[in-house]
Amino acid sequence: MNDKSKLSLLDVRNIYCVGRNYRLHAAELGNDVPTSPMIFTKPTHALVEMNDDVVVFPGSRGSVHYEAELVFAVGRTYEAGMSCDELFSAYTVGLDLTLRDVQDRLKAKGHPWLAAKGFRNSATIGRWESFSSTMAMVENDFGLRINDKEVQRGNVKDMVFDLQQIVNFVGINYGLAAGDVIYTGTPAGVGALSEGDKLEVWWADQSLGRLTVKLDS
Numbered sequence: 001m002n003d004k005s006k007l008s009l010l011d012v013r014n015i016y017c018v019g020r021n022y023r024l025h026a027a028e029l030g031n032d033v034p035t036s037p038m039i040f041t042k043p044t045h046a047l048v049e050m051n052d053d054v055v056v057f058p059g060s061r062g063s064v065h066y067e068a069e070l071v072f073a074v075g076r077t078y079e080a081g082m083s084c085d086e087l088f089s090a091y092t093v094g095l096d097l098t099l100r101d102v103q104d105r106l107k108a109k110g111h112p113w114l115a116a117k118g119f120r121n122s123a124t125i126g127r128w129e130s131f132s133s134t135m136a137m138v139e140n141d142f143g144l145r146i147n148d149k150e151v152q153r154g155n156v157k158d159m160v161f162d163l164q165q166i167v168n169f170v171g172i173n174y175g176l177a178a179g180d181v182i183y184t185g186t187p188a189g190v191g192a193l194s195e196g197d198k199l200e201v202w203w204a205d206q207s208l209g210r211l212t213v214k215l216d217s
Helices: 023-028 100-109 163-173
Strands: 015-019 038-042 047-049 051-057 064-066 068-074 088-096 123-125 142-146 149-154 181-183 198-203 206-215
Touching: 038 163, 068 142, 068 149, 088 142, 088 198, 088 206, 123 206, 163 181
Parallel strands: 015 181, 047 123, 051 206
Antiparallel strands: 015 038, 068 088, 068 181, 088 123, 142 149, 142 198, 198 206
């Protein structure tokens, strides 16, 4: 990866996330598939790199679910009509961690999801790779292994809203610029983490990052 495409945690400005962007994932949680991109955000304090370290998650607040996702770094300011190929500078695979019990309670009350989605360490990222083109992203799968067992596998071609639709929606409604990152949704297979789980995100069967789970109590 060249220096231009690198993005450190200190460089990140906004974290946009797309909910229910894979039909089978929506179905496994009993959710309807949205008719337009469902966007939520996380604070930058949620970001943590997957550097084969022990990472602490708030297990004292109920089940912590993993959601492996393709993550894209924005390299320039979005303008109407701009393509993903012009906008993205890098990609990786990360985890959108969710306090599922907390989220269920918030949804039942019609409240925002921040408490379930925005806690510290809830947005992990693997090693950044240089982005070449949208078409190239279709050529390989991404996913997650836990304790060396594959639990999730996905491909951008299976998204409800493709990368260009996501970029247009976020860019027009909220704005996109260098330093922003986009989590693009998770395929089916999400589940709860356990103490000591070893997580590995991958792209094209090549590891992009690892961490070991520590649940507080």
